[in-house]
Amino acid sequence: MPKILVVLAVVCGVLIARSASGEPKPSTNRASATNVSPDAATESKNSRQARSVVEKAIEALPLAASESARWQRLDLLEQELRKLFEAEPEEQTIGTDQEPSAAQIFFTFEEVFAATREPGFRDSPQQRREICEGLSTRIAFPLRSTRPDSREVTITWHEARAQQVARIICGKFPTQAAPKK
Amino acid sequence: MRTKSLWPLGFSIFVAILWSPALCWARVTSAENALTKSRISPVSTNSGSACLVGSQNETTLSDRLTRRGRSTEAVDFLAQFQNSRSQRQLPTQVASVESPENCEPDVRYSPSVPPPVVRTLIATASALAPQRFVRRQCIQRAMMRLPNVGGVDYYDCETDSSNPRELRRLPCITTEMVAYTHFTVNEAINCLSQPGSPIDAQLLFRKINNESAFAGFIRNQNGTGIGQLVSFGAREMGPGGRGHNFLMERMQRRGRACDRFTSLASRELDLTSPNAQGERSVRTCQLVGMGNGMARNMIYSIGLFLYYREAMPHNAEQLLREAGLGDHPDFLRMRDLLTMVAYSREGPQGMRLVMRQLRSRLSPRMSLRAFQAMVEGQVPYLVETQRRFQDVFGQNDVDCTESARRL
Numbered sequence: 001m002p003k004i005l006v007v008l009a010v011v012c013g014v015l016i017a018r019s020a021s022g023e024p025k026p027s028t029n030r031a032s033a034t035n036v037s038p039d040a041a042t043e044s045k046n047s048r049q050a051r052s053v054v055e056k057a058i059e060a061l062p063l064a065a066s067e068s069a070r071w072q073r074l075d076l077l078e079q080e081l082r083k084l085f086e087a088e089p090e091e092q093t094i095g096t097d098q099e100p101s102a103a104q105i106f107f108t109f110e111e112v113f114a115a116t117r118e119p120g121f122r123d124s125p126q127q128r129r130e131i132c133e134g135l136s137t138r139i140a141f142p143l144r145s146t147r148p149d150s151r152e153v154t155i156t157w158h159e160a161r162a163q164q165v166a167r168i169i170c171g172k173f174p175t176q177a178a179p180k181k
Numbered sequence: 182m183r184t185k186s187l188w189p190l191g192f193s194i195f196v197a198i199l200w201s202p203a204l205c206w207a208r209v210t211s212a213e214n215a216l217t218k219s220r221i222s223p224v225s226t227n228s229g230s231a232c233l234v235g236s237q238n239e240t241t242l243s244d245r246l247t248r249r250g251r252s253t254e255a256v257d258f259l260a261q262f263q264n265s266r267s268q269r270q271l272p273t274q275v276a277s278v279e280s281p282e283n284c285e286p287d288v289r290y291s292p293s294v295p296p297p298v299v300r301t302l303i304a305t306a307s308a309l310a311p312q313r314f315v316r317r318q319c320i321q322r323a324m325m326r327l328p329n330v331g332g333v334d335y336y337d338c339e340t341d342s343s344n345p346r347e348l349r350r351l352p353c354i355t356t357e358m359v360a361y362t363h364f365t366v367n368e369a370i371n372c373l374s375q376p377g378s379p380i381d382a383q384l385l386f387r388k389i390n391n392e393s394a395f396a397g398f399i400r401n402q403n404g405t406g407i408g409q410l411v412s413f414g415a416r417e418m419g420p421g422g423r424g425h426n427f428l429m430e431r432m433q434r435r436g437r438a439c440d441r442f443t444s445l446a447s448r449e450l451d452l453t454s455p456n457a458q459g460e461r462s463v464r465t466c467q468l469v470g471m472g473n474g475m476a477r478n479m480i481y482s483i484g485l486f487l488y489y490r491e492a493m494p495h496n497a498e499q500l501l502r503e504a505g506l507g508d509h510p511d512f513l514r515m516r517d518l519l520t521m522v523a524y525s526r527e528g529p530q531g532m533r534l535v536m537r538q539l540r541s542r543l544s545p546r547m548s549l550r551a552f553q554a555m556v557e558g559q560v561p562y563l564v565e566t567q568r569r570f571q572d573v574f575g576q577n578d579v580d581c582t583e584s585a586r587r588l
Contacts, residue, residue: 038469064223090537090538090540091540091541092538093534093537093538094534094535094538094559103533103534104527104534104535107530107533108530110530132415133461134413134461135458136414137411137412137460157465157471
């Protein structure tokens with residue numbers, strides 16, 4: 001009996017010493033305990049950065065001194081978003097409506113970037129008007145839910161922001177109100 | 182020696198082929214049982230035609246189908262239906278059951294057949310296999326669930342250039358309406374299918390059942406008509422749209438099989454004047470009604486599906502090949518499944534997102550079922566489509582295809 005007590009005391013002592021020194025217990029998975037895996041951390045960083053890049057561009061684009069400065073700013077936005085999307089781990093591609101992944105943001109904005117590269121978009125207001133017509137719908141396609149009997153139409157963070165950017169570059173361009181954060 | 186070593190392989194293929202009619206028979210029996218279980222009692226109307234479902238007093242749509250001698254340009258597709266055998270071969274018994282005939286050999290899961298042989302067999306079979314079509318009885322069963330589809334408005338269009346007239350009640354659905362829908366759907370399939378690039382009639386049935394329950398006269402905020410097209414989709418396939426050339430080329434390749442759709446598909450779309458937000462929509466009657474509207478809707482809907490599948494940048498076929506699934510024995514089914522993702526919340530780019538998300542888990546050796554489970558896990562639209570199918574047939578996996586059009 002005393003021998004058992006001694007063994008128990010030694011085991012307890014070792015465990016206490018290890019926990020005091022900060023060494024992880026063998027049975028505890030740190031990632032799952034905190035619910036943040038290294039990949040998820042990267043994803044959230046990429047996604048957050050992509051959102052911040054978009055918000056900054058939305059502030060900067062209307063203030064551009066000239067049209068060419070505006071196109072430069074837009075090209076820069078494309079480069080930044082592409083970089084963040086490419087650096088994002090593939091398994092973190094799908095985010096949420098209000099916290100989209102960098103990939104979701106980039107794919108949605110691709111519609112805007114592609115429109116600005118159409119012949120005449122940057123030089124001819126007439127051409128731009130024609131290209132812009134329907135762009136809003138294309139950005140937010142499909143404005144339909146998965147339920148045919150549902151009338152509720154929601155718009156995601158990235159769709160609303162892409163429409164906002166399109167409105168800035170197209171002039172008087174229709175957009176739906178961006179959802180509040 | 183060489184011949185001897187091939188003997189077990191040949192034998193196993195022979196056995197598989199021999200067994201498939203028996204398996205098919207079992208499937209046919211189960212499908213027939215499922216279809217016969219709920220025989221429909223028709224409700225007579227004053228005009229003589231029977232309402233399968235819907236209001237007996239709202240016969241505007243069914244009357245349009247039975248009125249003959251109207252072959253103006255605006256209703257030309259309907260005139261073709263009236264002159265076709267389809268109209269004269271209406272089933273005398275409501276919800277009568279014909280035997281499904283899906284008796285193709287299924288050797289994919291026979292363990293003794295080496296994968297390269299299976300791949301060659303499947304590729305050859307799919308290139309040679311005749312296109313299958315949607316069964317009339319299944320369309321009828323799908324339309325029977327219309328009273329349970331809420332939140333939609335019903336419209337009547339005299340021509341595709343007229344203004345839509347809203348109907349207050351679910352119109353009387355007659356066997357003529359079922360026959361016209363069957364005619365339109367299968368004519369569109371016949372026009373757009375090609376050897377080696379078939380249209381999966383079963384998948385198409387599931388999709389349209391989910392979208393509109395085959396009602397070519399409905400509209401809601403989510404879409405319009407039989408394919409629940411949105412203006413964006415219609416404009417993509419109409420003249421000037423990004424998918425229009427693809428559609429027209431495909432139709433030209435099929436020659437006379439597309440005669441009934443050529444003028445419809447190439448006609449400029451009439452748009453509304455811009456709304457408060459500056460958006461213009463395709464006028465409703467071009468996509469709705471018992472005439473050209475339903476026909477245009479169907480050809481554009483299937484065309485859009487094929488465009489997403491094979492032609493648009495980052496299409497389903499390309500994405501699967503990039504993921505190393507191009508030689509998979511179930512490539513064609515995987516391709517269709519992935520194309521369905523384009524109808525989810527994220528739109529066509531949803532296909533890219535899903536494939537990127539799953540890339541590390543995809544393998545050329547994975548089964549179709551595993552692929553399907555993974556994709557369904559990401560896309561509620563696919564689960565919804567399955568649920569709607571179950572609304573019609575319960576848990577039975579009914580085969581809604583037939584080998585030849587009965588037109």
